[in-house]
Amino acid sequence: MTRFTIPATAKAIALQLLVVALATIVLSASGNARMAPAITLPDRDGAKITLESLRGRVVLVDIWASWCPPCKAAFPAYDKLYRSYRERGFEVLAINVDEKRGAADAFLNSQEFQLRVLFDPKGTAPMGFELRAMPTSYLVDKRGAIRFSHEGFTEKVLPQYRSEIEELMAEKP
Amino acid sequence: MAVSKGTALVGGALASLVAVAAVVMMDGARSHAQEPQSAQSLGLQFHTFVDSRGVTVLSPTIDLGKDFTDRTGLRVGFGVDAITAASDSCARCHEEGANNARVFVNASIVRKYGDTQVSVGGEYSHENFYQATTVSTSISRSLNQANTTVAGGYSFSWNRPQLHPDEIVENQASHSAYATLTQTLTKNTIVQLGYELGYISGYQSNPFLRTTVDGVKMVGVHPDTRIRHALTARLRQALPADTYLEADFRRYSDDWDVKANTWSVGLSKEFSPRVTLSGIYRRHGQAGAYFYEPFYTGSPQYYTADFRLFPFDSNLYTARGIFTPHDGLMMFPAGTALTVQYEFYQSTTKFEAGIFTLGVRMPLPHK
Amino acid sequence: MTRTTTIRRVLAVLALVALGAGATACATVQPWQRGRLSKTCMQFSPDPALTAFAGHWQESREGAAGGLGLQGGGCGCK
16 A cells, blocks of 8 residues: 655645745735835924824825815815824824925915825825825824725715724724 | 807808808817816806907807716806897898807716716707707726826717708718827926817808809809818927916818918916916918819809818917906805906908907816 | 828828827826826816817818817826
8 A cells, every 4th residue: 555645845835835825814914914105204393204103003194285176175074084083093194295385385274174284295105105196095004004095085985984994993003 | 159150250141150150069069078077167258259340249158067976977068159240241131230149058978987088978059040969979098197198089960051041951961080199298298199080071062152253243162071180289388487388280181172280389377376377379371272263264163252261371369367366256166267368360361350258167066 | 182191191190199109108207296287277178168169260260170179188186
């Protein structure tokens, strides 16, 4: 009777597949676990803000410009989200990519808002996020991973934002 | 829109409206079909056209662009052209002058499928001696992160001119297909290339303009088919100090041997987000149709008195101001823009016209 | 219009399209860099009603028509 043996190479391949599968499961727990890029940008007062400093919080990164109509429509909606969840550790970074600060200020002066606005005239943030269309928003989890992203904006998507924010806030850091 | 008809009257007869209205119809519906991306807005415009041959056109128009869902929008337009004319030709038959009013309505539906946009629309117009019905469709696709837009479209017009003073109704069918490529070259430069092919069949003469054949005044006779080609190249260039250059060129030709070069160049200066002033110069030069003669002898197959088929050059000077008051305009909301424009046109056919436009465009809430 | 002329025209259009397609290959304008491109002054037909009006009266005076007033460009927003 011939004894059936598994070749060593096959064992190695099986082991590697197992590792890959486990890694996939772990990663899928945090969605597309691409880490958010390192960002250091000034706010309205000139203070430098980094995305890393917000680890442990769920962050909505909104990349917007004053020349982009849907961006301007989204701005007050994101401020509303911020007011709803900030007590629970939610943060919004509205990153403006206007080349001229005056254009952004003209829009901001017409708004009442509490979310944090950062200025990025050179576009380092959209480059880091590999943005493909204006506007795009990213939901970054407590560990700094980009878990959800939305291109464009309509009011109809807001319930989806809320459920995603709730989901990320329920996770442990 | 009706101003075009009024200008036709300048030629000396109500019948010029026929050809003009054909153009109006074709372009009216098409302009709506081709501009589905215009922002949601309500526009009111009032045009006055006064020329050196006694024609006055007053034309109020209204247009509305509204998106009802994320993917579906509606564009509608309505206008009236009130025309008064006291030109020599009209006065021969109408001592009090000749008045006309054209009413038109158009609508198109725009639907987005990802980066592709499709529109279907139509227009109907009615006036003395002329009715026109147009259907049109267009498709465009945005590529390469919106740096490239490829668009194409087709429109068909069924036009029914009525002869005057007879009451015979003629038919004319007009097909038009176009394609454009719009390309962003840099963050300051954008260009567009276009080609349009037109085919018109049926009655294309002008029943109101008369030329001399063997010393006798006769209504023109034109061929009953016409194939038209238009190639265009356009440029928009941002310059330093919030200044913008626009340059357009069109090469036109058809199988009636009308060949034309039309170019324009303009500068706009944005003095603030509230005030933009523009100055534009346009030059048009064309060769006459192969059957054009100042007067005819013998038994020509075709003959014409239509000034649009003559050889001539023209100049157009445009001055435009767009004002967007910070807190809105009178009863209109913030974001409303007021357009004030004056144009002066002169051609080597000794024709001159002044065109004044006052327009208000107010934004509608973005959903 | 002869067949040769028609073929020549079609070839010219194709050449222009190819030229444009070539240009697309090197386009590097990113979505967040379209601030100037979104300006009214950079649009080919910023006010369709005004464009239509101008086109109409010009075409009622001149023998040439077509080819203008087409779409494209803008802010490229979603």
